[in-house]
Amino acid sequence: MTTRHPDRDHGSATVLMITLCFSFLAGSLLWLSRTVDQSLADRTNATAVAFQAARAGAGALDPLAARSGAVVIDPVSARRVVQATTDRLLAANGDTGSIASLSIEATRVTVSVTITTTGRPATGTASASAVAGIESPLP
Numbered sequence: 001m002t003t004r005h006p007d008r009d010h011g012s013a014t015v016l017m018i019t020l021c022f023s024f025l026a027g028s029l030l031w032l033s034r035t036v037d038q039s040l041a042d043r044t045n046a047t048a049v050a051f052q053a054a055r056a057g058a059g060a061l062d063p064l065a066a067r068s069g070a071v072v073i074d075p076v077s078a079r080r081v082v083q084a085t086t087d088r089l090l091a092a093n094g095d096t097g098s099i100a101s102l103s104i105e106a107t108r109v110t111v112s113v114t115i116t117t118t119g120r121p122a123t124g125t126a127s128a129s130a131v132a133g134i135e136s137p138l139p
């Protein structure tokens with residue numbers, strides 16, 4: 001004959017703890033995967049915005065130099081175009097961010113954009129060069 005002990009749980013507390021641990025683990029993995037996915041998406045968006053802004057800035061040529069056949073970027077116009085392009089693309093994507101750095105050389109524009117939509121900054125950098133015509137060699 002077996003004696004029953006009314007104060008023993010017969011393993012139900014163990015099953016409850018395993019279930020709770022699994023639930024918390026699954027929830028944390030879902031949260032982590034979503035956060036990592038959003039960070040990668042923000043970095044990709046930042047690079048895309050930086051590239052488009054650099055291309056727009058590289059298209060802002062100095063008209064006097066262009067008339068003489070030289071390819072030179074007008075720095076004042078390029079800054080204005082880069083800022084306007086960045087603002088427009090960030091607004092179109094629903095992102096919050098700004099230009100982290102902007103470098104304008106004679107024929108090259110380099111832009112770094114930081115997106116802070118998720119609270120974590122994600123930065124993308126891109127460059128574009130101004131060239132004359134469609135047959136010019138790549139930089």
